[in-house]
Amino acid sequence: MLFDDAHAVTGASGGIGRATAEALEKAGYTVISASRRLTTIPSAPTGITTHQFDVTDADSVATLERTVAEHPVPLTLLVNNAGIPTHAATVADSDVTDWRGTYDTNVIGSVQTTQALLPHLIRNRGHVQFIGSTVGRVPYERGAAYAASKHALAAMVQTLRLELNGEPVRVTEIAPGMMRGDEAGGEFMRERFNNDPEAIAAVYQGVDHPLTPEDVAECVVWCATRPAHVDVDLMEIRPLAQAAQHKVHRTS
Template sequence: MPTAVVTGASSGIGAASARALASAGFHVFCVARRTDRVEALAAEIGGTAVTCDVTDPAQVAALADAVGPTLDLLLNNAGGALGSDTVANADPDGWRQMYEVNVIGTLLVTKALLPALVASGAGTLLNLGSIAGHLTYEGGAGYTAAKHGLTAMTETLRLELNGQPVRVTEIAPGMVRTDEFSLNRFHGDAAAADAVYAGVREPLVAEDIADAIAWVATRPAHVNVDLMVLKPVAQAAPHKVHREQL
């Protein structure tokens, strides 16, 4: 049975992707900081729970030990946004936290598990980016800077791994309504989180992204999907969203 690691698997896109990959025949290592959540998910899908903060090198090393010498697929999904301040009013600590999780966390996990991906003979490395890694918008500079960093790392990995049996893909969603992304961004302010989706008919949901991830994962090994951008029909760009009158 092929194996997969999904970071940030405790909720949202990570949890949905773990379920989709399990349905596609993978044994999934469900990885996140919240032990109770990943244990429940692993029990549900017949996977393995690993408690891990991706920004902690010791915990990432323990994750690599748990996975073992070979790995077929790595989904670097752990990430997130904090705040919506302008650059002039930016919180440097929030910027650092976003960079640590979205970029450094992805770096640490990739470094730790890359030998196992190569050893599989046909590894797949999937990084969960965002349209924020390709475009900018007012109030989003800290998040877009982090996601641009992730995009640059992904593209560099594809160059550096050329000739190795590992394909490299970035999945770049637009507006996805999940239980926690916007709530975390606005520090628990439910009204501010709900306003992000106000009037938007059918924003994407976690299962839409998970379906795309499973599709990429199950292409023939010689097929590399470099970049997949997914947005709801209502969203033309980060700053251009059709909202119906409520």
């Protein structure tokens, strides 16, 4: 039996987004699953509807807003998950096109989507969550463009929370650390390391149980299901092997 709530998830074709859409549907919510790659968005018997959506395209964002407005179930949660990585490169050697593309998706895309759906969330006493990263607090070498985008996202989330003070909307950032799975071990890392399997394998060499997308999805659901007066401002999660951004226990 579904609750009388709709939850929208962006970037839902794989990784954290797909796992989150499935976890929310399993928890009993109607899910509006939005992604650029429509064919690989998860499907479910009753609880998930799929929509082609690009956070960087204003017309696409407007279409999603109309979908939400016409949906028979009120929107009470937006999960801003859509994001892209950058190629591993030093600041001196990086391509500024990477910087622009990453910022446009990871930051501006989240801003556009939030702006479009925020009136619904305010009206329905809702909740907006953002999937950030621990790199949004502590950067690492050869990852400046991605780290900069996640730092900017974190600043935007903190500002939004200040600006919405007094409104019935909760604002949460979930910041995962080292993660492997559909997203981190797949397209995300292939893009970052230019499809170099040895470079990807080196990241996880000897690391026991990195995070999975399902781990992060469980955190999204937990934050969303707290009482309405409880706002989880920031949740940082890492695998046990990762004590800090720069300190990872490896068995080999």
